Amino acid sequence: MSEKIEYRVEKDSIGSKDVPEDVYYGVQSLRAAENFHITGLNMHPEIINSLAYIKKAAAITNCEINLLDKKIADAIVKACDEILAGQHHEDFIVDPIQGGAGTSINMNANEVIANRAIELLGGQKGDYSIVHPNDHVNCGQSTNDVIPTAGKMTSLRLLQNLKKELLRLHAAFSEKAEEFDHVIKMGRTQMQDAVPIRLGQEFKAYSVAVMRDIRRMDIAMDEMRSLNMGGTAIGTGINADEAYLKRIVPNLSEVSGMDFIQAFDLIDSTQNLDPFVSVSGAIKACAVTLSKIANDLRLMSSGPRAGFHEINLPAKQNGSSIMPGKVNPVIPEVVNQVAFNVIGNDMTITMAAEAGQLELNAFEPIIFYCLFQSIDTLAYAVETFVDNCVVGITANEERCRYLVENSVGIITAICPHVGYQKAADIAKRAMKSGDSVRELILKENLLTEAELDEILNPVQMTEPGISGKELLKKD
Structure with missing residues (x-):
């Protein structure tokens, strides 16, 4: 027989509700869990931690200005520290997608922290006469400054991980460039x-593009450091003590180990997202860059017999359930798919930010x-891109050189010496006959062997600012 669940009765403005006796969440969390079964997922652990940092900083601040009894403040801080240590996360039960501009997750945090603080003070869960979710844990706060702040804190922490992976990718591309x-x-x-072109030049360009994305992300991350904490409901600071308003952001910076500033205009910071x-735009731009590079790698490795086959990607798993020996570029493919998802997420974020009205965006x-999701999945995609693809890429040098020497593309270097029309004629004949450009030039005595060696030196053709004519003058 299953163990009988005991309940406690909690009340809110809607009415009374039975809450399992042993849980730390309360009535408002439970209502939200029942109302918003949308994704079937839990809140991101980092936003739970961000909320714990905020509630801890608020308790410290309210204690400093004598708005919160020290015993209650210490119990709240202890409960927050336990959450930051990974405890009680299972009691954050609301769905990530929820109505109410985040009130549900804010109250979930308030109730979990209050009930744990009550226990620490020797009381029973649900006895909010000891520690109250709103009066004590949420003192000086509103969902409308807590939740944007938690979102920014979480974004910064996740972006740091993404940046770490992108720096690894930049280094891997730089090594391959050499x-x-x-x-x-x-x-x-x-x-x-x-x-x-030199294969190394292509990989160098990839490393430059990745670094540009990192710098673009750094600029965007700076915007996450400006907080509307202290603005409370609509940015006017109602119910927040003036001393609290001045101390909350510095205290949050101290307890979290992150550098924050208070927004210049709290009303603007509350209204606009x-x-x-x-x-999101910076993340999308990065995803676009990575997807384009993944496309290049799939093309250059295509075949192997009937494609470009200029590079080899590491073989990671069988590519077919019916075609023996087939190996697919699965790592670049997953990078592509993550990029598609990031681009879609960016559209959702854009429309949601646009949809705010007046003093708040819900x-x-x-x-x-x-x-x-965009930050996490892109970080995971970059991690596998580096470890399971980029570092193991090898070049098929002979194949690359063969394609160069048998391409009519090198006619471009001949053009300054024989004229555009003559060069175009040679190119057409080479494509039709299958003869190489070199053979046709020599056959018509348009240039000498020595001149062609200089002009068609493929290394020299890949150095910007040096024309074939200048090379001939060097002698």
């Missing part, structure tokens, strides 16, 4: 042969759900 610097291959524009759009829950 390793492949001597490998000549055919450059392509619009999927057609263009002019030669464009900083989250900015961060749609922070969906913004945070999408933003945290």
Whole structure:
């Protein structure tokens, strides 16, 4: 027989409700869990931690200004520290997507912290005469300054992890750039042969693009450091003591180990969520960069017999249940798919930020759900991209050189010496006959062997600012 569940009765403005006796959440959390079974997921652990930091800083601040009894403040701080140590997370039961601009998750935090503080003071869960979720844990606060602050704190922590992975990717591309610097291959524009390029130059460009995304993200992250804490309901600071207003952000910075500033205009910071759009935009731009690079790697490794086959990607798993020996570029493919999802999330974030009215935007829950998912999944995608793909890429040097030497794309270097029309004629004949450009140039005595060696030196053709004519003058 299953053990009988004991209940305690809690009341709110809606009425009375039975709450399991042994849980730390309360009546408002339980109502929210019943109303918003949307994703079937729990709140992100980092936003739970962010809420604990906020409630801890608020308790310390309210104690400093004599608005909270020290015993109650110490119990609240202890409860918050336990949450930060990983305890009680199972009592955060509300769905990430919820109505009410985040009131449900704020009250979930208030109730869990209050009930644990009550226990620490020797009371029974639900006896809010000892520690009250609103009067004590939420003192000087509103959902409307707590939740945006928790979202920004969480975003910053997750972005730091993403940045760490992107720096690893930048380093991996830089190492491959050096390793492949001597490998000549055919450059392509619009999927057609263009002019030669070194494989190392391509990978160097990838590293530069990734670093640009990191810097763009750094700028967006700075917007996450400006908080509306102290603004309470609509940014006017109602019910917040003036001393609390001055101390809460410095105290939050201290307890969290993060650098925050109070927003210049608390009303603006409460009304507008464009900083989250900015961060999402930076993440989207990064996802686009990575997806484009993944596309390149899939193309360059295509075949192997009937494709470009200029590089080899590490073989990670069987590619087919019916075709023996087939190996697919599964790691670049997952990077592509994560990028698609990030782009979709960015649209949701954009529309949710636009949908606010007057003094508040009610749609922070969906913004945070999408933003945290974008940051997390992109970080995981970059991690596997580095470890299971980029570091193991090898070059097929002979194949790359063969494609260069048998391409009509090198005719571009001949053009300054024989004229555009003659060069175009040679290119057409080479494509039709299958003869190489070199063979046709020599056959018509347009240039000497020595001149061609200089002009068609593929390494020289990949150095910007040096034309074939200048190379001939060097002698």
